[in-house]
Amino acid sequence: MLSPLPLLCRRAALSMAAVLAAGCAGLAGPAADAPDTPLSRRLDALLPAQVLILGEQHDADAHHALERETVQQLAARQRLAAVALEMADSGRSTAALPPTATEAQARAALAWNDRAWPWTAYGPVVMAAVGAGVPVLGANLPRARMKDAMADVSLDAQLPPPAWQAQMAAVREGHCGLLPESQMQPMTRIQVARDREMARTVAQAAQAAAPGRVVLLVTGAGHADPALGVPQHLPTDLKVRSVRMAAGGAGADRQRFDALWATPAVPPRDYCAELRKPAAPAKP
Structure with missing residues (x-):
């Protein structure tokens, strides 16, 4: 039986750094950009690139704001080819919409699931792209394909053994x-299948993009991790840059990313307590 994925995705994103910290101790990494570092300077340090991955903490409002501003700045520079989202299924796209499209039209084009991903958080990112004439692409593995992924043993060999074990540990921790x-193994396969689907969507968009333009992927920090996430499944000839956005500046896994963008801390929330709540009794 599949778990309540939206809540678990949030939990996994919050716990990923702790799960992987033991394997990263003592390694040097990029210093965190101060919150007041201009975004234009941060982007200058990462470009040119064909793929730019922003790894967020899903409940951090500052990360959504940075994503919107990134879309706006790249579009203003005429450097943005497409925006891909973990928050919508692959095969969905706003490409057929005009820049004057409404939020309702954009939500319909992406078959947006507001219960899983609040439109109030991601709508401004989507509409910034739509208004700039940039297509927004769903990138995530559709739920209808997850059952097949759980049984697909070929996914077990898609990561190096240490990365597979780290991914499994993250799944365990993410499920509290x-x-x-x-x-454990079937759910880890789903995570790998999701990373591969996002990589497929991003790679196709990047290969079709005009020279000098970048495909932006908005996803959770775990999926953005070059050691075990989406970058593991991208073609090696693509120039990829991966950013870890870190609420409070924390992030033991920072050394694997090309940049660490520090943002204000988010009040802690115990997602595991929510999962452990007893189910409400059935009504007679």
């Missing part, structure tokens, strides 16, 4: 230790 051991 509540996932039966028998489900």
Whole structure:
């Protein structure tokens, strides 16, 4: 049985750094950009690139604001080819919409699931792209394909063994230790399948882009991780830059990213407590 993915995605994004910290101790990494560093300077340090991945903490409002501003600045420079989102399924796109499209039209084009991903958080990112005439692409593995992914043993070999073990550890931690051991491998396959689907969407858009333009992927920090996420599945001839946006500046895994963008801390929230709540009794 599939777990409540939106809540678990948030939990996994918050815990990924802690899960992987042991394997990263003592490694040097990029210094965090101060919150007052101009975004234009941050982008200058990362470009040119064909793919730019922003790894967010899903409940950090400052990350959504940075994503919107990144879209606006890249579009203003005529450097933005497309925006791909973890928050919508692959095959969905706003490409057929005019820049004057409404939010309702954009939501319909992406088959937006507001219960999973609040439009109030991601709508400004989407509409900044639509208004600039830049297509927004759903990139995530559709839920209808997750059952097949759970049984696809070929996914077990898509990562180096240490990365596979780290991914499995992140799945365990992201599920608050509540996932039966028998489900660990199938659920890890789903994570790998999601990364591969996002990579496929991004690679296709990048290969079709005009020279000098970049495809922006907005996703969770774990998916953005070059050691075990989407970058693992992208063609090696693509120039990829991956950013970890870190609420409070924390991030033991920073050394694997091309940049660490520090943002104000977010009040802690115990997602595991929400998962452990007993189910409401059925009505007679």
